[in-house]
Amino acid sequence: MASQETPVSRRLKLIKHVIIVCSGKGGVGKSSVSAQLALSLHASSPTARVGILDVDLTGPSIPRMLGLAGHGVHQSSEGWVPVYADGAEARLACMSVGFLLKKKDDSVVWRGPKKNAMIRQFLSDVRWGELDYLVIDTPPGTSDEHLSLLEHMALVHDRLSAVIVTTPQAVALMDAMKCLSFTRTVSLPVLGIIENMSGYVCPCCGEISNVFSTGGGEDMARRENVPFLGSLPVDTELVTLLDAAEGAEGKDEKNSAQPNESAERSFRLLARYQRTSSADLMKPIVDVIMGTLPLVESSAQQP
Amino acid sequence: MLAVQQPTEVPSPLSVPSNAPEHCPGTESELAGKSAACAGCANQEICASNTPKGPDPALPFIRERMSTVKRKILVLSGKGGVGKSTFTAQLGWAFAADEDVQTGIMDVDICGPSIPTILGIASEQVHSSSSGWSPVYVQDNLGVMSVGFMLPSSRDAIMWRGPKKNGLISQFLKDVDWGTLDYLLVDTPPGTSDEHLSIVQYLKESGIDGAVVITTPQEVALQDVRREIDFCRKVGIRVLGVVENMAGFVCPGCKTESQIFKPSTGGAKKLAEDMGLELLGSVPLDPRIGKSADYGVSFLDEYPDSPATTAYLNIIDRIKEILGDA
Ligand SMILES: Nc1ncnc2c1ncn2[C@@H]1O[C@H](COP(=O)(O)OP(=O)(O)OP(=O)(O)O)[C@@H](O)[C@H]1O
Ligand SMILES: Nc1ncnc2c1ncn2[C@@H]1O[C@H](COP(=O)(O)OP(=O)(O)OP(=O)(O)O)[C@@H](O)[C@H]1O
Ligand code: SF4
Ligand SMILES: [Mg+2]
Ligand SMILES: [Mg+2]
Numbered sequence: 001m002a003s004q005e006t007p008v009s010r011r012l013k014l015i016k017h018v019i020i021v022c023s024g025k026g027g028v029g030k031s032s033v034s035a036q037l038a039l040s041l042h043a044s045s046p047t048a049r050v051g052i053l054d055v056d057l058t059g060p061s062i063p064r065m066l067g068l069a070g071h072g073v074h075q076s077s078e079g080w081v082p083v084y085a086d087g088a089e090a091r092l093a094c095m096s097v098g099f100l101l102k103k104k105d106d107s108v109v110w111r112g113p114k115k116n117a118m119i120r121q122f123l124s125d126v127r128w129g130e131l132d133y134l135v136i137d138t139p140p141g142t143s144d145e146h147l148s149l150l151e152h153m154a155l156v157h158d159r160l161s162a163v164i165v166t167t168p169q170a171v172a173l174m175d176a177m178k179c180l181s182f183t184r185t186v187s188l189p190v191l192g193i194i195e196n197m198s199g200y201v202c203p204c205c206g207e208i209s210n211v212f213s214t215g216g217g218e219d220m221a222r223r224e225n226v227p228f229l230g231s232l233p234v235d236t237e238l239v240t241l242l243d244a245a246e247g248a249e250g251k252d253e254k255n256s257a258q259p260n261e262s263a264e265r266s267f268r269l270l271a272r273y274q275r276t277s278s279a280d281l282m283k284p285i286v287d288v289i290m291g292t293l294p295l296v297e298s299s300a301q302q303p
Numbered sequence: 304m305l306a307v308q309q310p311t312e313v314p315s316p317l318s319v320p321s322n323a324p325e326h327c328p329g330t331e332s333e334l335a336g337k338s339a340a341c342a343g344c345a346n347q348e349i350c351a352s353n354t355p356k357g358p359d360p361a362l363p364f365i366r367e368r369m370s371t372v373k374r375k376i377l378v379l380s381g382k383g384g385v386g387k388s389t390f391t392a393q394l395g396w397a398f399a400a401d402e403d404v405q406t407g408i409m410d411v412d413i414c415g416p417s418i419p420t421i422l423g424i425a426s427e428q429v430h431s432s433s434s435g436w437s438p439v440y441v442q443d444n445l446g447v448m449s450v451g452f453m454l455p456s457s458r459d460a461i462m463w464r465g466p467k468k469n470g471l472i473s474q475f476l477k478d479v480d481w482g483t484l485d486y487l488l489v490d491t492p493p494g495t496s497d498e499h500l501s502i503v504q505y506l507k508e509s510g511i512d513g514a515v516v517i518t519t520p521q522e523v524a525l526q527d528v529r530r531e532i533d534f535c536r537k538v539g540i541r542v543l544g545v546v547e548n549m550a551g552f553v554c555p556g557c558k559t560e561s562q563i564f565k566p567s568t569g570g571a572k573k574l575a576e577d578m579g580l581e582l583l584g585s586v587p588l589d590p591r592i593g594k595s596a597d598y599g600v601s602f603l604d605e606y607p608d609s610p611a612t613t614a615y616l617n618i619i620d621r622i623k624e625i626l627g628d629a
Contacts, residue, residue, distance in 0.1 A: 110316075181460040
């Protein structure tokens with residue numbers, strides 16, 4: 001085995017579990033679920049060490065969602081230093097192509113091979129250190145990024161698992177099904193399906209509207225014999241939180257000069273997140289994930 | 304013990320040389336040396352030679368096919384799930400409402416084709432004849448091509464890397480018997496990657512009339528849309544305007560409007576202003592739009608009196624006006 005060691009496997013040796021968040025469809029909430037998962041795992045224990053890697057290279061959302069837009073990556077003798085969402089505590093490490101851009105509105109126009117190289121570098125050159133969980137946010141589809149991830153992590157395949165996010169509409173479920181077929185083809189164990197944006201409570205009269213329908217995710221899970229992790233209704237507070245994560249006081253950019261201050265402020269993000277109704281619903285989902293991870297991984301090791 | 308590694312320099316995805324013009328796509332980009340911004344840059348020759356590729360042999364065939372297509376319109380958004388496919392379908396139906404107008408829809412979302420479902424033709428297959436692959440017709444004057452028609456089952460995932468996707472897109476343009484079209488609408492996946500580069504490169508010669516950019520009101524979507532507009536500028540595609548989708552929701556119970564995707568940074572209006580573009584209109588969130596898409600029926604026909612239909616039709620009229628087809 002030692003001879004097979006790669007720069008990626010050397011880094012990933014220190015990482016206990018890797019959770020890949022995916023969905024065939026765009027905009028169903030992969031990035032927001034990844035961010036919530038990372039926050040909830042961080043909060044699950046005072047010593048939990050979590051990483052979040054954003055491999056959506058042409059549409060990175062994680063920096064914004066975690067209030068870290070404008071931060072940059074530094075280089076050290078042990079590799080690139082990730083951006084820590086919790087500042088000095090350094091238990092929530094983030095990496096995204098968004099941190100490498102000089103101007104945030106620049107488009108990254110890359111074909112597959114460049115994406116492949118970047119993902120390899122994210123896995124081999126980032127000083128993740130010891131992590132209990134590495135959450136990976138992916139772009140929609142089943143293409144270069146997904147294939148590259150699996151290829152580069154082949155040596156740690158027994159520590160990989162996936163969470164599939166969908167919304168309730170048929171068009172989304174169809175793509176979620178494709179995503180599930182993908183996980184089966186590449187033998188990636190699935191922790192379960194999350195149905196996002198399922199129902200909306202009118203803030204005025206309290207009536208529940210199924211703005212994007214409801215229930216399809218659970219049906220799919222039952223039909224396909226995959227665990228159903230839960231439903232997350234439309235939460236407008238969450239949208240605002242993830243949108244303006246720089247803090248209610250607004251203006252971003254200028255904060256980037258004082259990383260500590262803005263890191264601290266962004267970690268008020270966790271406190272604010274914990275006050276949303278989504279956080280309460282996410283907690284049992286995260287408990288199930290933490291509980292099933294070892295089981296899923298050990299069954300993956302059986303030939 | 305942590306194995307000591309050679310420190311690798313943190314890359315700049317754009318790596319813009321100091322002597323490059325403002326809109327330099329970056330020397331690592333697929334567009335290096337080829338974008339509109341590169342014209343006149345001192346590095347152009349070196350940058351262009353980094354990607355040595357002769358002209359694609361498909362190009363003359365594409366030019367031939369496209370010579371009978373009057374207008375080519377892209378529907379784009381950096382962000383996923385904002386309603387690109389839904390808008391493309393509505394636009395197709397609206398154009399095809401005039402029986403003298405021939406419309407084609409080409410779905411280049413290879414990994415997540417939604418167009419067949421939205422148009423209610425998901426179970427159809429593509430047939431080939433001596434004149435090429437025949438599109439699937441929703442009605443006489445609305446032909447559609449999508450990878451969805453080529454899969455044995457909708458459960459199948461297409462796990463293709465870029466080059467295979469590009470190959471299929473080139474086939475959609477050269478091998479499909481589109482016939483004579485007034486409009487060819489292209490639905491794209493989110494992002495700025497292989498599919499987008501390919502469609503732009505393949506259609507460059509025949510000319511793209513413009514792109515309609517779709518967004519939702521929240522900043523997480525807008526930031527991706529700004530990147531998409533930056534892409535359009537780099538490759539020299541005219542942006543016809545911006546459409547804001549899922550703006551505001553009217554509760555069927557109490558009729559009060561609330562914002563689900565709150566425009567925390569000013570929404571599409573501010574984005575359009577900042578980028579010097581026209582806001583073509585705002586479509587509200589209406590659960591019946593999602594239902595219609597799932598059942599494959601035209602929302603415009605099913606709910607002609609809804610505010611969303613009015614919004615859609617105004618936008619479509621404005622697009623025709625901008626194109627000079629009104
Ligand atoms: N439960 C929810 N309620 C309300 N809004 C939500 C919910 N989940 C996500 N959103 C919002 O929906 C938008 C899309 O979500 P997100 O960006 O996480 O999707 P995605 O699947 O990562 O999209 P992409 O395919 O573009 O990467 C975001 O603005 C997000 O804040
Ligand atoms: N105004 C609207 N109100 C309610 N639902 C809508 C609206 N517009 C689109 N939808 C629904 O939202 C979902 C996403 O729309 P659509 O599939 O058109 O987005 P897309 O941008 O093409 O997504 P992708 O990035 O995955 O290609 C669909 O289920 C669609 O029916
Ligand atoms: S030729 Fe284009 S890509 Fe190369 S440096 Fe100049 S502007 Fe940038
Ligand atoms: Mg995302
Ligand atoms: Mg689509």
